[in-house]
Amino acid sequence: MRRFVLGFALVILCAAGSAMAATTRDLVIVTNAGASDVRSIEGTGALVNSVGSDGVFAEASAAEQAALAGIGFSVRVVTPNITAIYAANGSDGQYLTYAQFRDTMATIAQNNPTICKLETLGTSYNGNLLLAMKVSANPLIHENEPAIHFEGNIHGDEKIGWAVAFEMLKYMVSNYGTDTLVTRLVNTRELWFQPMYNPDGYVSGDRTNGNGVDLNRNWGWMWGYENAMGNAPFSEPENRASLAHILRHPFVIFVSFHAGSEFASYSWSCSPDTAPEKPLLEFLSLRYIVPNGYDHGQGYQGMYPINGSTKDYDYGQGMMGWSIEINFTKTPPAAEIEPTFQRNRTAILEFYHRAGQGIHGVITDATSGEPVHTQIWVSPANWPSFNDPTLGDYHRFYLPGTYSVTFRAPGYHDTTVSSVVVPNSGDSSVTVDMQMTPAALSPLFGFRVIYCYSEPSSYNADPRADIVLGPHDGTAYPLTTGRQLCLDMDRAVHNVPGTDLTVFRSSGSGTATVKGSNSWQGPWTTIGTANSAQTSFDLSSVGLDSVRYVELTSSGTFNIDAVEGVNDYVGIAGQTLNPKPQTPILQAQSPARGSVRFSLNTPPPAGTRLLVRDVSGRLLSSFVIRTSSFVIPAPLPAGIYFASLEPGGSAPLRVVLAR
DSSP states (O other), rough: OHHHHHHHHHHTTOOOOOOOOOOOEEEETTTOOOGHHHHHHHTTEEEEEEEETTTEEEOOOOHHHHHHHHTTTOOOEEEEEHHHHHHHHHTTTTTHHHHHHHHHHHHHHHHOOTTTTEEEEETTTTTOEEEEESSSTTTTHHHHHHHHEEEOOOTTHHHHHHHHHHHHHHHHHHHHSHHHHHHHHHOEEEEEEESOOHHHHHHTOOOOOOSSSGGGGGEEEEEEOOOTSSSSSTTTTTHHHHHHHHHSSSSSSEEHHHHHHEEEEOOOOSSSSOOOHHHHHHHHHHHEEEEEEEEEEHHHHHHHOOOOOOHHHHTTTTOOEEEEEESSSSSSOOOGGGHHHHHHHHHHHHHHHHHEEEEEEEEEETTTTOOOOOOEEEETEEEEEEEOTOOOOOEOOOEEEEEEEEEEEBOOOOEHHHHHHEEESSTTTTOOOEOBOOOOSSSEEEOOEEEEEEOOOSSSSSOOOOOSSSOOOOEEEEEOOOOOOEEEEEEEEEESSSSSSEEEEEESEEEEEEEEEESOOOOOOOEEESSSEEEEEEEGGGTEEEEEEEEEESSHHHHHHHHEEEOOOOOOOOOOSSOOTTTEEEEOOOOOOOOOOOSSSSOOOOOOOOEEEETOOOOOEEEOOOSSSEOOOOOOOOOEEEEEEEOOOOOOOEEEEOO
């Protein structure tokens, strides 16, 4: 602890106040408004803080107040020039400048290398660093541990969110090795901190980033029809960097700190529909608010409806997600930082602890032992999450009880484990490892939703875009006119002779324009129009070699069931006719990633070789095999190859490798 204090005392003591926002605003209450008026109020440029029984609290300039009055709202000033108050609150040295925060994060990592790893996730619109700190034993490697992410300041003017996330980072590092609870959590969890999500807004004192976009309206779950939402889901570099972070590190719990109210808000905010796992969200919310006295509830009813929020995207990707409003004042006096932090510290530690509860395991290929990127569906709620793509581990928070868990991955047989019991004792956790069996003839399918659009001018769009995932099953997700859906197939669908891609519609007469790309950001190529119950496409007709991402744009109501692609990762062209008894027959198993494991039905005779050729017949590899199961020793680039045995054996085996 002394090392930490010595490393940071000078940095913190020299801190200066942050910049004052260019626009001067008053804190006002719109007395004749409610949650349904938030869009209209924000449309004037005013910033909504909260909705209460007395009206809507917002921050508005004189011009914005005039605009509100002009459209029929009654506005009363509560606190004049709240902007100047926020600026003065940061003047005594505890709200660090961006540069001081950046340098302090580096110092923390340098002074504590055994538990800290600093990552630059990307840069903001204005070129500021997006910094995240991983705190864990062995921080340079990914271990089989539940991961939790806390961030602050996605709205740049809500600086108390930055302060609490930053104070929690310092607390965990300072107390490691001396506090038994902190030490246990750091040793058994991967804790991620991103205190300054929006450095552009922090510097300027604005809610938005440097491009004028509200980053908490720009996320890709039910995106659209909001003020300052950006020109497309994930249009902003801050959110693209955070999305990549999520895809690399699936989190059990993801929390975004806000200010302007005191409320723990969970999904959905985009819809009045009940989240499939509401009991889990309620349980954790109650554990968070008991130490601090906050209110809690579903964001749609408890706060006000919004599209494109972080917590809805988090939950859409199988994480327990929250926006937690931690102070009525966005930037209170610096003297309130410590009390606000202490008010949240026990609750944060409780979330860290609960992340280890539930169902955990590692998912691998039954043949190669390599990790398999997999969906994990827990019934009866039947809501998906995803495992870590590099190690294969997964962690699902669940309450004590009995569940059925289904594992599903493109190119593998579905596997369901029934009667999985989460015990009501100890850490209340159970381990269910899974070895997935390759299924060479099963199709690839929509593996993950990257983004989906909301209904026009509505918060009532069906938020359950997950039902389009997996092979076709007759269960539809309705895309109304103009709405878009982007699916990640997880593996590239290659152009092979005949049909490569099929779109299934469950009912109705709506159509959808189908586009493909190998990046979810494009460029997109139009593949065709899905206009029947089963519309098939040949990628060669539009000059594509492969697509990994599929985007659909509807005309009319298109009830999409599924998108499937041909699985050509390993295919058997044939075997020798009338093989002699005991003749080795070559077979191949579908690879988890890149490598192919071959097997023989009998031990190979001495001197048997495996020959690998490209499509032109050129010999690329030749080596003696001595066992009945083996892999190609030298890695090959993506492409189509033919493997055969010499002398004799099976006919050439067609193998497709993808990277």
